[in-house]
Amino acid sequence: MKNLTVKVSGLAIAMLLAMPAISMAQSMGQTSGMGSGMSTPPNQQTQQAPPPDSKQAAPATPAAPVLDPKEEADFKKVSTMQMSKPDEVAKAGEAFAKAYPKSNHLETVYSILATAYMQQNDQANLLKYGRMTLQMNKDNIDGLAVMTVATARMIDPSQKTDAATKEKNVEEWGGRCISALQGLAKPDGIADADFARSKDGKMALCYSGLGLALYNEGKVEDAVKDFSMATKLEGPQPDPVDLYLLGVALSTNKQYPEAMTAFQQCIKDGDPGMTPRCQEELAKAKKDSGK
Numbered sequence: 001m002k003n004l005t006v007k008v009s010g011l012a013i014a015m016l017l018a019m020p021a022i023s024m025a026q027s028m029g030q031t032s033g034m035g036s037g038m039s040t041p042p043n044q045q046t047q048q049a050p051p052p053d054s055k056q057a058a059p060a061t062p063a064a065p066v067l068d069p070k071e072e073a074d075f076k077k078v079s080t081m082q083m084s085k086p087d088e089v090a091k092a093g094e095a096f097a098k099a100y101p102k103s104n105h106l107e108t109v110y111s112i113l114a115t116a117y118m119q120q121n122d123q124a125n126l127l128k129y130g131r132m133t134l135q136m137n138k139d140n141i142d143g144l145a146v147m148t149v150a151t152a153r154m155i156d157p158s159q160k161t162d163a164a165t166k167e168k169n170v171e172e173w174g175g176r177c178i179s180a181l182q183g184l185a186k187p188d189g190i191a192d193a194d195f196a197r198s199k200d201g202k203m204a205l206c207y208s209g210l211g212l213a214l215y216n217e218g219k220v221e222d223a224v225k226d227f228s229m230a231t232k233l234e235g236p237q238p239d240p241v242d243l244y245l246l247g248v249a250l251s252t253n254k255q256y257p258e259a260m261t262a263f264q265q266c267i268k269d270g271d272p273g274m275t276p277r278c279q280e281e282l283a284k285a286k287k288d289s290g291k
Helices: 023-031 069-079 087-097 104-117 121-137 140-152 160-182 192-216 220-233 241-252 256-269 275-289
Strands: 004-008 011-015
Touching: 069 087, 069 104, 069 160, 087 104, 104 121, 121 140, 140 160, 140 192, 160 192, 192 220, 192 241, 220 241, 241 256, 241 275, 256 275
Parallel strands: none
Antiparallel strands: 004 011
């Protein structure tokens, strides 16, 4: 299994990329109404009216697609699984894609697989299914969110050409993701609190990815704003990786008191992978601030 890494100030960090474990969120990318072959608005249609004396048969009503009950049941199972067990989600998603290679649900299943593999730090499959999702629908919110944050955390600033390509993709995907989420209407049957939590979680991923791309480009003040927004959207228990990145950006910007607060919150979280790093950066921030 490959680790996803982010390099900040020359330090490589292996990390787990968290996604909100809300089943409704797994299909949000298709409920936005974008990228789904929307019809031309009425004022842009140019249909010529028939002559008054012509006889025109009424257009036939297209037959409703025949649904496979087993396929629908299998899709419901995949789409309602919780991300707390990403290995099981990935197994179920792979089985569905293999059993129904022409399913109309593949876009959603691919986005679920990308999320599941991100949770497992499986870089190859994350990128595979993230790309497949966006190939089917370039505005799939789940695909945009996953690819934004994952690609940002794979940027190696020392590889300038590759880094520039990744930064460009992150900025494009992240911008589209945020715009889509801001205009997203709540689907029927979803509780307001669940919808808001899922929406905020995806928005946080996009801001986190954008912040890291900006930091690597030397736009530190803008990076601070995006990392701050990410941790705000994540609620009372922000992702410790985002707290670390926020602290590093604040320290680079010589905002040492705020940086120390971010590192202290990261340490309080108790994440075994991030706590030692936040402790080290906290000590540096204290030293640099003269305290």
